[in-house]
Amino acid sequence: MKKIYEGKTKTVYQLDDGNVKLFFKDDVTGKDGVFDPGENQVGLTIKDNGYYGLLMTKLMFEKIEQAGISTHYISANLDERTMTVKPVTVFGKGIEVICRLKATGSFIRRYGEYAKDGDILDYYVEVSLKDDEKGDPFISEELLEKFKILDKDEYKTLEKATKDITKIIQKTIEDKKLELIDIKLEFGRxxxxxxVLIDEISGGNMRVYKDGKSVKPIELSKILLDM
Incomplete structure (x- = not known):
């Protein structure tokens, strides 16, 4: 097993059989010690967050696979806090896809003259380039095609998959009397x-509210898994 990448929230290893193993860390994104799934830097470390993040990722990927949507997921080892996945290539140098059900966070920071916190956005999809130094800039469908990152048909496929996946996750969350506000997903080929859907689906890459207040990642995992 050879380490090939050290990420903010996961370490990535190449396996001898050609598959890839992801180790889930306890680090989460945020700023000034406050969790924020919209940030592109590690903001804090939460004990056992990697374990609970993997538990939730396993649950969500299996639900998504059962719905007939392709992912890179193969299996999870909870004792090792690792997930074995199929090899994929990323779009360009990596993209992130955000599906927004309500306006908040960076959306309000950008569009606060036209939207207020809590406005309904009805599965609005945004794509950003993975680039920490430039703050993960958002990019249009037209530029994605111009830069040969995604063509129009691929964009439509990605957009539909994003909305379909978000609805599956939203249903799971609403069954526990919680509210999904937005979610960040990643895809590859x-x-x-x-x-195919890649990376993870945990409390660390979504905003979920309970009675109007944000639910922390570990708390969300425990609620969804009846722990």
Whole structure:
């Protein structure tokens, strides 16, 4: 097993059989010690966050696979806090896809003249380039095609998959009397060129509210998993 990448929230290893293993850390994104899924830097470390993040990721990926949506997921080892996944290539140098159900966070910082916190956005999809130094700039469908990152058909496939996945996650969350506000997803291409969901789906990459207040990542995992 060879380490190939040290990420903010995961370490990535290459396996001898060609698959990839992800180790889930306890680090989460945020700023000044406050958790924020919209930030592009590690903001704090939460004990056992990696374990609970993997538990929730396993639950969500299995639900998504059962719905017929392709992912890179193969299996999870909870004792090791690792997930084995299929090898994929990323779009360009990596993109993030945000699906927003309500306006908050960076959306209000950008569009506060036209929207107020809590406005309904109805599965609005945004794409940003993974670039920490430049603050993960948002990019239009037109530029994605111009830069040969995604063509129009691939964008439509990615946009539909994002909305379908978000609805699956939203249903799971609403069943526990919680509210999904927004979620950040990642996609790549498998060996056959198909667009597949990659990375993780945990409390660390979504905003969920309970009675109007943000639910912390570990608390969310415990609620969803009846722990």
């Amino acid at each position: 498998d060996k056959q060129g198909n667009i």
